[in-house]
Amino acid sequence: MDMKFKTIIEPFRIKMVEPIFISSEEQRLNFLSKAHYNPFLLSSEEVMIDFLTDSGTSAMSKEQWAAMMLGDESYAGASSWFKLEKSIYHLTGMPYILPTHQGRAAERILYGYLGKKGTTFISNTHFDTTRANIEFTGAEAIDLPVSSISQEDHFKGNLDITKLKEEISRRGAENIAAVILTVTNNSGGGQPVSMKNAKDVSAVCHEHGILMVLDACRIAENAYFIKHYEAGYSDNSYEDIAREMSALADAFVMSAKKDGMVNMGGFLALRDVELSDACKNLLIITEGFTTYGGLSGRDMEALAVGLKEVFSPDYLHYRIVSTTYLGSHLNDMGVPVVMPVGGHAVYIDAAAFYPHIPVDEYPGQALVCELYKAGGIRSVEVGSVMFGKYDASGKLIPAPKELVRLAFPPRVYTQSHLDYVIEVFGFLIADKKNVSGYRITKETEFLRHFTAHFEPISNKDKVKQPEAESCL
Numbered sequence: 001m002d003m004k005f006k007t008i009i010e011p012f013r014i015k016m017v018e019p020i021f022i023s024s025e026e027q028r029l030n031f032l033s034k035a036h037y038n039p040f041l042l043s044s045e046e047v048m049i050d051f052l053t054d055s056g057t058s059a060m061s062k063e064q065w066a067a068m069m070l071g072d073e074s075y076a077g078a079s080s081w082f083k084l085e086k087s088i089y090h091l092t093g094m095p096y097i098l099p100t101h102q103g104r105a106a107e108r109i110l111y112g113y114l115g116k117k118g119t120t121f122i123s124n125t126h127f128d129t130t131r132a133n134i135e136f137t138g139a140e141a142i143d144l145p146v147s148s149i150s151q152e153d154h155f156k157g158n159l160d161i162t163k164l165k166e167e168i169s170r171r172g173a174e175n176i177a178a179v180i181l182t183v184t185n186n187s188g189g190g191q192p193v194s195m196k197n198a199k200d201v202s203a204v205c206h207e208h209g210i211l212m213v214l215d216a217c218r219i220a221e222n223a224y225f226i227k228h229y230e231a232g233y234s235d236n237s238y239e240d241i242a243r244e245m246s247a248l249a250d251a252f253v254m255s256a257k258k259d260g261m262v263n264m265g266g267f268l269a270l271r272d273v274e275l276s277d278a279c280k281n282l283l284i285i286t287e288g289f290t291t292y293g294g295l296s297g298r299d300m301e302a303l304a305v306g307l308k309e310v311f312s313p314d315y316l317h318y319r320i321v322s323t324t325y326l327g328s329h330l331n332d333m334g335v336p337v338v339m340p341v342g343g344h345a346v347y348i349d350a351a352a353f354y355p356h357i358p359v360d361e362y363p364g365q366a367l368v369c370e371l372y373k374a375g376g377i378r379s380v381e382v383g384s385v386m387f388g389k390y391d392a393s394g395k396l397i398p399a400p401k402e403l404v405r406l407a408f409p410p411r412v413y414t415q416s417h418l419d420y421v422i423e424v425f426g427f428l429i430a431d432k433k434n435v436s437g438y439r440i441t442k443e444t445e446f447l448r449h450f451t452a453h454f455e456p457i458s459n460k461d462k463v464k465q466p467e468a469e470s471c472l
Contacts, residue, residue: 008321011314012411015062020048023376036453037369037438039378048376049417050409054344055217056102056257056264057409061309064261064302071297076289080297080304084267087304091219091243092252094269096276098283101294103217103255104129106268109282110213110253113275114177115139122167123180123215124159125187128386130180130215132446139177142167143400145188146197154229154340157185157222158197164204173208182215183222183245187382189403190218190323190342192225195233195245202248214249216242217258220310221343224320239311251275258344261306261410265299315411319343323408326418330425344407350383351402354435359384359398361437361457367404367428369456370435375424379406385440386449 023031023046035041039052050057072078081099088097100106107130115121115137126134126141134141144167146158159181168176181201183193198214205212216222223241227233233241246252250272256265268283270276280290287294295303309315320343327341336352350364357363364381371377380386383402391397406421442453 008318008325010411010414011312011318012061021045023048025373028373028376032369032372036441037365037456038449038452038454039368039372039380040450042372042378046376047372047378049413049421050378051345051406051421052378052380054258054407054409055255056262057412058257058261058263058306059409059411060261060263060302061305061411063309064305067301067305068298071299071301073297075292077291078297078300080300081291083304084300087307088267088269091239091307092246092269093243094246094252094271096270096273098268098270098276098279098290099293099295099300100266100268100283100287101264102257103253103266104133105287105294106253106255106266107133109279109286110251110268111139111177112137113278113282114211116177119175119177120167120171121177121180122159122164124157124182124185124193126180127182127186127215128447128449130182131387136446143187145185154225155192155194155197157183157188157191157193157342159193159201161197161200161204164201168204168208168210173210176208176210178211178213178251179205180213180215181249184218184225184343186218186344187387189338189347189401190345190405191338192222192229192343194230195226195241196230198245198248205250211251212249213251213253214246215253216246217253217255218344219245219254220259220316221319223311224316224343237311238313238316242311256303256306259307259310260303261310262299262303265295265303267293319408319410322415322418325415326406326421329418329422333422333425333429335425335429338403346406347382348404348406349402350381350404354432354437356433357435357437359388359402360396361439362402362454363437364402364404365438365454366435369438369454370428370431371404371424374427374431375420377406377421377424379404381405381449385452 031046072080111133117138119139121134121141125143125145131141144160144163146160185191219242223238226241252269324341327337327346331337336349338347350367354363364383368379368381382405384398387399389397437457438454
């Protein structure tokens with residue numbers, strides 16, 4: 001892309017359009033009330049700008065749509081599988097590849113086999129489904145994100161090596177089921193992980209005989225930051241950087257609905273044959289045969305193409321510049337954005353945006369509701385709704401951060417959509433003192449944020465919160 005111009009154009013032409021229903025604020029208030037103030041429960045037709053997730057929401061290319069016509073739907077040994085297997089092996093260098101319908105299925109297979117009561121998984125930060133799959137086995141999930149770094153540091157997603165060594169020493173290497181390095185660090189603000197940190201994690205794991213897992217759903221975006229901000233990589237291609245990082249791990253888990261650029265797909269890649277055989281048994285029982293694993297031939301064809309397209313320099317430049325454009329403008333307006341802006345999303349500190357709302361009234365949920373009410377923008381809370389727990393007395397143990405994520409579906413929105421979002425935030429800034437918090441009225445034990453029901457707490461309603469109804 002020509003760098004002498006400030007305007008960054010989308011590196012694609014729009015060939016098909018999907019109409020957006022332009023709703024009124026009155027309509028949105030009604031929609032949100034019917035959805036129990038949980039944007040997950042909204043109909044997509046009720047949403048104008050959908051930043052809920054970048055997972056499976058990509059607009060596919062003409063090459064991907066063309067490849068889908070070649071889909072071999074044979075139950076075993078489909079030609080589409082061998083294309084996908086070759087593409088994954090080229091990226092990971094791992095000989096044992098298990099296709100799954102999405103990333104959490106690969107997580108469930110691997111962590112379901114490794115995890116049990118008394119074992120621990122360590123990560124730079126576990127995301128919601130990862131943590132749930134681990135805790136469902138009875139194992140413990142511990143986050144060790146790096147701390148005490150400067151605002152300008154581009155690798156805030158790193159895992160704290162000193163704390164990692166301390167945990168291994170305290171718990172015993174034999175009780176650590178795996179160390180999971182997530183690139184980029186989604187729960188930590190979409191922040192990237194440096195190659196040096198990945199090498200350090202790998203060295204510690206191999207010294208103690210601990211399995212190192214690379215959770216690599218956004219490995220191409222992570223490679224972009226390494227190339228541009230880590231010494232020694234400016235002349236490397238994005239794909240070569242991703243392959244170098246992959247070579248450090250023993251296992252590779254990917255929700256291909258992110259950097260695979262597809263609407264459905266994932267996989268688990270392994271180096272060890274015995275671990276692979278054990279996981280294959282679980283794959284066949286729960287997902288499908290080893291050459292499709294819950295995916296259609298069409299899906300595998302599209303994914304094989306997407307794993308190549310995602311490393312396009314023009315695409316990655318547009319992708320990162322787009323999120324930076326929105327994040328920088330919001331930051332300049334005084335919105336407390338996690339800076340520097342990560343790859344796939346803009347993260348906002350909801351506790352700082354609404355300092356008058358206590359954490360047990362969920363300031364992040366308040367912000368996602370206000371964004372929808374004001375502008376029809378759907379986003380997701382990444383705070384104490386998603387990660388909060390209760391102590392023995394039922395009191396909330398808040399999450400470390402109260403964030404709201406605006407995740408960009410790849411190749412879907414244009415700059416005018418982003419300018420609209422900026423304008424909506426201007427309204428929220430002017431009105432934020434009038435916003436109150438929320439209470440949970442219904443929740444599940446695991447992943448409650450997907451289906452929980454809420455109700456607003458008015459400023460006149462500062463009474464003791466009733467106990468939430470359990471779905472158990």
